[in-house]
Amino acid sequence: MYKYSDTDKKIIASRVKQFENQVNRRLEGKLTEEEFKPLRLMNGLYLQLHAYMLRVAIPYGELSSKQLRKIAFIADKYDRGYGHFTTRQNIQFNWPKLLDIPEILHELSLVDMHAIQTSGNCIRNISSDHLAGLTLNEIEDPRPWCEIIRKWSTFHPEFSFLPRKFKIAVIGCTKDRAAMMVHDIGLRIIKRKNQVGFEIFVGGGQGRTPIIGKKIRDFLPKKDILNYLEAILTTYNQEGRRDNIYKARIKILVKELGIEKFRSLVEENFSKLSNKELEIDDKSIKEIFGFFRLPPLKPNTNQMPFKKNQEYQYWINQNVIPHKIQGYSIVQISLKAPKKPPGDATSNQMRALAEISDKFSFSEIRVTHEQNLVLPHVSNKELFNLWNQLKIQNLATPNLGLITDTICCPGMDYCALATARSIPISQKISSHFNNYLKQEEIGNLKIKISGCINACGHHHVGNIGILGLDRKGQEFYQITLGGSAKEDAAIGEIVGPSFSKNDLIDAIEKILNTYKKHKINKSDDFLSVFRRIGIKEFKKDLYDNFTKKA
Amino acid sequence: MIILQKKHEHKNHYKQIIEQDFLEENIRNGSILSISQWREAKHIVQEQKIDVAVEFSSNACSLSDKDEISKAAMVQINFETFKDGRPFTFAKMLRKKHNFKGELRATGHVLPDQFIFLIRCGFDSVEIKEEDRDIWLELLEIDEGLYYQP
Ligand code: HEM
Ligand code: SF4
Numbered sequence: 001m002y003k004y005s006d007t008d009k010k011i012i013a014s015r016v017k018q019f020e021n022q023v024n025r026r027l028e029g030k031l032t033e034e035e036f037k038p039l040r041l042m043n044g045l046y047l048q049l050h051a052y053m054l055r056v057a058i059p060y061g062e063l064s065s066k067q068l069r070k071i072a073f074i075a076d077k078y079d080r081g082y083g084h085f086t087t088r089q090n091i092q093f094n095w096p097k098l099l100d101i102p103e104i105l106h107e108l109s110l111v112d113m114h115a116i117q118t119s120g121n122c123i124r125n126i127s128s129d130h131l132a133g134l135t136l137n138e139i140e141d142p143r144p145w146c147e148i149i150r151k152w153s154t155f156h157p158e159f160s161f162l163p164r165k166f167k168i169a170v171i172g173c174t175k176d177r178a179a180m181m182v183h184d185i186g187l188r189i190i191k192r193k194n195q196v197g198f199e200i201f202v203g204g205g206q207g208r209t210p211i212i213g214k215k216i217r218d219f220l221p222k223k224d225i226l227n228y229l230e231a232i233l234t235t236y237n238q239e240g241r242r243d244n245i246y247k248a249r250i251k252i253l254v255k256e257l258g259i260e261k262f263r264s265l266v267e268e269n270f271s272k273l274s275n276k277e278l279e280i281d282d283k284s285i286k287e288i289f290g291f292f293r294l295p296p297l298k299p300n301t302n303q304m305p306f307k308k309n310q311e312y313q314y315w316i317n318q319n320v321i322p323h324k325i326q327g328y329s330i331v332q333i334s335l336k337a338p339k340k341p342p343g344d345a346t347s348n349q350m351r352a353l354a355e356i357s358d359k360f361s362f363s364e365i366r367v368t369h370e371q372n373l374v375l376p377h378v379s380n381k382e383l384f385n386l387w388n389q390l391k392i393q394n395l396a397t398p399n400l401g402l403i404t405d406t407i408c409c410p411g412m413d414y415c416a417l418a419t420a421r422s423i424p425i426s427q428k429i430s431s432h433f434n435n436y437l438k439q440e441e442i443g444n445l446k447i448k449i450s451g452c453i454n455a456c457g458h459h460h461v462g463n464i465g466i467l468g469l470d471r472k473g474q475e476f477y478q479i480t481l482g483g484s485a486k487e488d489a490a491i492g493e494i495v496g497p498s499f500s501k502n503d504l505i506d507a508i509e510k511i512l513n514t515y516k517k518h519k520i521n522k523s524d525d526f527l528s529v530f531r532r533i534g535i536k537e538f539k540k541d542l543y544d545n546f547t548k549k550a
Numbered sequence: 551m552i553i554l555q556k557k558h559e560h561k562n563h564y565k566q567i568i569e570q571d572f573l574e575e576n577i578r579n580g581s582i583l584s585i586s587q588w589r590e591a592k593h594i595v596q597e598q599k600i601d602v603a604v605e606f607s608s609n610a611c612s613l614s615d616k617d618e619i620s621k622a623a624m625v626q627i628n629f630e631t632f633k634d635g636r637p638f639t640f641a642k643m644l645r646k647k648h649n650f651k652g653e654l655r656a657t658g659h660v661l662p663d664q665f666i667f668l669i670r671c672g673f674d675s676v677e678i679k680e681e682d683r684d685i686w687l688e689l690l691e692i693d694e695g696l697y698y699q700p
Pocket of ligand 1: 053085086087088092164182184204205206207249415416454457
């Protein structure tokens with residue numbers, strides 16, 4: 001894992017001091033709320049429905065047990081004993097007090113963590129593949145590149161007051177587990193003629209105008225990555241719209257100019273403004289990669305233990321995947337236990353997990369964009385033992401990738417912008433489809449739920465997307481079908497008129513019936529069926545029955 | 551208002567031209583011109599070898615090579631709001647693309663928290679209220695000069 005250098009530590013410490021100064025000036029009235037807002041946002045501090053919300057960065061989703069313990073400590077001391085893992089590999093605290101924030105930031109800095117650039121109109125926390133460095137078909141580990149980009153983007157003097165927020169994701173193989181195609185910039189490490197470099201996408205995003213990123217570069221040599229990112233950001237900072245907050249993201253600029261014109265502006269900046277000092281030499285690449293080496297795993301022939309315990313076997317089936325080193329497994333921990341808000345973990349769970357990771361996974365934990373956690377390096381022979389310990393903490397729900405593994409935003413329960421609740425919807429789904437065999441029969445299916453058009457719950461890219469709406473004070477839910485956040489990224493299509501909360505489960509059942517009717521075999525999952533038969537069939541089954549009966 | 555150049559304080563030597571109609575007669579050392587006035591009068595500036603400033607608004611930061619901005623003594627960028635980040639990029643362009651070597655000054659709605667960013671992007675000075683001096687200097691003080699970017 002990456003370890004802070006002295007410079008990193010000093011930079012973070014001086015930021016804490018600066019923020020303390022800003023909080024004091026705000027409390028003394030020397031900063032207006034309007035002036036304070038972008039400053040606090042740059043430190044991850046939102047004003048929410050009930051209280052402030054602090055969003056802490058987990059760069060590229062990687063946590064040590066020590067950091068997780070600190071998060072648990074903060075949850076207990078300054079919040080209500082829990083935290084919420086988000087779709088951008090951050091963790092949010094929903095109830096901190098403004099006066100406590102500098103102290104919280106100080107506590108975080110003691111374990112090399114911070115809340116810098118987790119909100120505001122700047123370059124946000126860099127996100128990545130939660131299986132980075134763990135799979136065989138990877139071209140290169142994306143995390144060192146995330147770290148290089150994290151540094152470059154932190155307190156960037158030129159790009160801290162952009163037209164709008166800016167999100168970058170980096171992946172290292174053809175599989176996309178980071179929703180890279182719906183980021184402002186998506187980077188994929190590729191190999192061409194034995195040279196490793198980046199394929200670059202730009203202008204993807206969700207929110208009220210969902211767009212899949214467009215390719216701006218087929219191949220960029222590694223050493224140029226920061227200069228190329230600067231060229232894109234320079235173009236965006238100059239040309240991006242500032243007259244209308246809904247049109248300020250880079251996706252709108254790319255759409256309005258067209259990718260060709262946008263590319264030519266970027267390429268011109270790239271050729272004219274590139275700075276030798278931003279080129280990354282082999283020595284520093286090597287140095288950074290040194291931080292991300294695997295722990296000392298010894299290949300062996302241990303198999304996953306078989307036990308006559310159904311629940312355990314379900315969990316092995318669903319949540320455990322092989323590590324690239326033989327004899328080890330990657331254990332995925334679902335934060336979608338029945339009746340729990342998706343992505344929430346209590347401080348007790350966090351402490352227990354920290355200990356479990358010390359015992360079984362070299363003190364390493366990963367956070368996924370699907371609001372789950374990962375123990376990256378578990379010896380096969382420990383799996384049953386591990387499962388027992390997870391089970392005590394309610395952390396062994398066997399539903400990874402299944403219908404109850406929903407992504408869900410905080411919605412009306414916490415969020416000031418919400419038009420409907422979203423957490424109760426995911427809870428309804430998880431109680432209704434609680435049975436593992438039923439879920440397994442349905443197969444891979446991603447349901448994603450947002451409480452308003454801002455799409456924090458990724459509904460546009462859900463295989464089934466659910467969007468909460470307000471219709472004359474009543475909560476209604478619009479369903480989209482066929483979205484995907486993976487390498488075959490797609491924006492879902494609206495299936496038809498929305499449903500009330502009470503009719504929603506029934507509607508989902510009908511959609512599943514259509515799917516089952518057309519499913520050919522076990523590996524024919526929801527998305528492939530949808531792509532084969534199109535939305536019409538679903539529409540017909542969902543809305544026509546009713547009129548036929550009448 | 552005072553001018554801060556890093557931690558040093560100056561008086562402002564530049565003034566807006568009030569009489570728009572007689573640009574050529576009115577122009578003198580220390581005049582502040584809009585970009586269109588500059589386009590009209592830059593030959594006089596060169597002939598008479600005088601120092602003038604060209605002013606931009608943060609929402610109209612654009613230039614062409616023909617403008618020969620490098621011949622102006624000062625460029626002043628007025629922030630309509632501190633949230634408008636275009637001047638940071640414009641400063642880079644002035645320095646790197648337009649070869650501007652003179653004084654670059656920020657005016658208008660700028661926050662002391664942006665002081666270091668301004669300096670690092672190529673600004674030399676800021677115009678601020680006298681009573682804000684201490685906050686600006688304090689934030690300059692807190693900065694330890696450690697950055698991730700060149
Ligand atoms: C609770 C407080 C939150 C507020 C006020 C908030 C606000 C917003 C807003 C206004 C947007 C739309 C931005 C745009 O389209 O330009 C947005 C997008 C987004 N938010 Fe949130 N959000 C919150 C929580 C969350 C949480 C908990 C997550 C993760 C589960 C999240 C992840 C995202 C993502 C992934 C997007 C889409 C980014 C895109 O447009 O490409 N947000 N949020
Ligand atoms: S999608 Fe809407 S309701 Fe949900 S967190 Fe984002 S802004 Fe709030």
